[in-house]
Amino acid sequence: MTKIYGHNSTNSHHLYEFICPIVIRWSGKMSFAIDVQHLTKKFHSTLAVDNLTFQVGKGEVFGLLGPNGAGKTTTVRMLCCLIPPTEGSASIGGYDISSIEGSMKARKIIGLVPDNVGLYDTLSAVENLQFYGKMYEAPDQLVNNNIEKYLKMLDLWEKRNQSVGTYSKGMRQKVAVARALIHDPEILIMDEPTANLDPEASRTIRDFIIELKKENRTIMLNTHNLDEAQRICTKIGVLKTHMITVDTPGNLQRSFSGSRISIKLADINAQILQAVKALNLGNIFQDSGTLLIDLADIDKDTPVVVNAISAAGGKIKSVNEVKMSLEEAYFKLVGEE
Amino acid sequence: MRLQKSWTIAKKDLKIYRKRRSLVAFTFLLPVVFAVALPLILYHVIIAKSAPPSTVVGLISWFAFFFMIISALVPLYLTSYNLVGEKVEKSLEPLLATPTSDGEIFIGKYIASFIPVIIGLWVGIFVFYSLIDVTTYKVIGYYYFPNYGSAILILIGMPLAMLYGISFGTLASSRASSVQVAYQLGAASLLPFLVLYVLGEVQVISLSSTENILIISVFLLIATVGIYFMSKAAFNREKILTLWK
Secondary structure (H helix, E strand, C coil), rough: CCCCCCCCCHHHHHHHHHHHHHHHHCCCCCCEEEEEEEEEEEECEEEEEEEEEEEEEECCCEECCCCCCCCHHHHHHHCCCCCCCEEEEECCCCCEEECCCHHHHHHCCEECCCCCCCCCCCCEEEHHCCCCCCHCCCHHHHHHHHHHHHHCCCCCCCCCCCCCHHEEEEHHHHHHHHHHHCCCCCEEEEEEECCCCHHHHHHHHHHHHHHHHCCCCCCEECCCHHHHHHHHHCCEEEEECCCEEEEEHHHHHHHCCEEEEEEEEECCCCHHHHHHHHHHCCCCCECCHHHHHHHHHHHHHHHHHHHHHCCCCCCCEEEEECCCCCHHHHHHHHHHH | CCCCHHHHHHHHHHHHHCCCHHHHHHHHHHHHHHHHHHHHHHHHHHHHHHHHHHHHHHHHHHHHHHHHHHHHHHHHHHHHHHHHHHHHHCCCHHCCCCCHHHHHHHHHHHHHHHHHHHHHHHHHHHHHHHHHHHHHHHCCCCCCCHHHHHHHHHHHHHHHHHHHHHHHHHHCCCCCCCCCHHHHHHHHHHHHHHHHHHHHCCCCCCCCCHHHHHHHHHHHHHHHHHHHHHHHHHHHHHHHHHCCC
């Protein structure tokens, strides 16, 4: 494939990343459920998280993707006020987590599903949930309603009085998810909720998260599973000690294919190439009888390109959008670091 | 400090103890074994050697002091299980994520260790007092228990020794990686009692003296408060979550 026209930096997300925080900060109107500013964590000389800045709007499902050791769990622990950041700040639901009072209030509105479920094995699911309901200071009525609601939704109601030590891994994970929701938190933070689960249990948890998404809850999801992130998340952050990028799954895919279209022609001649170049849209590649063109706005620009080719006498056989999978985008992003 | 939170933690731990028979057995078995074994030893001393009443009374007060030692010993295991057990089972992370302070968690753990141990020890010491009275009445001519000193021991000495043991166990737990290690480290708390026991044996101090028991209690109270704050300072959430694998 030969690049025949264009410049190198057309990725729209760079502009988005630059402008978005400024506009939001200046407007002061939009409130974030999670607002992270230059968060850094060092364990002695090891830099676990470096200068992390991102925001999660209310009702958004934010996925944090990254390889092992990228700092995802450390980030979650800092946001859940479990470990203090070395530098930077974060606010959860408007509460500054660096102050004692703020961290107490923040913890009250967070539901955490940690990477280890950490249930009391000798207690039943109901006893575990009742205990956490009290720890989160939720009214008894709400706790009892939520126990019934979530255990039924997660298909555990029949076994609610069995000790969780007798449960399978998937069932324990479901109880951990129910525990995180027992006090109706505004923000749900899940650290690899489907890791090491069988496909069926993973699907149940994933479907459950999709149900929660419909309730307009703010969810932060740490995951290795790119398919899961693509299906559930409205925004994705790719982390490898520092935040590589934050964008929507669609934009992440497009950022690498650059909203590319592929136009298959009966014949490509100089006249056709000239006509497309004259539009000054973006990179143009030629691959035998196919033109690959990067567009800023695929919906608006595709008809313009098609018209120009037709006007130059080109015979179009097919027009397709070229999509890079999120997995390809992720590996490209992480690999470039 | 919200005591309601601490009480919720304590109730949860008490519920776990009820389902873990080994914990309950350890808590009740040791005091009862001592309560029966010590009067039996005393009985054999009286029967076999026809010991004079003054020797018998001296032995009773030493044996009673044993209960102060086991008051510090018995809660060590429960306390170690309480905190290190949570770390090992990874249940500490979701607990620390709730809006609960370290102090509330600590007090909850103290209550959870204190209640079953004091019940076990009181049951044990009442058995001990009864058996001692039965076995020694004919030799000394009166019922030795109850007396002023025994009330001081039951109501002040033993509870304070228990709190001292719990706080020492908590301190050991915040450093140890397993229940066994925490228990072994916590056993160091018994050293002052053993020194006192030896001093009592060689008649440097009198362990039957109510004043001495009160002085020891004051030291235990000071030590308990000091160790409580040391344990709180040693309870590092970051280390617990990042270094405990």
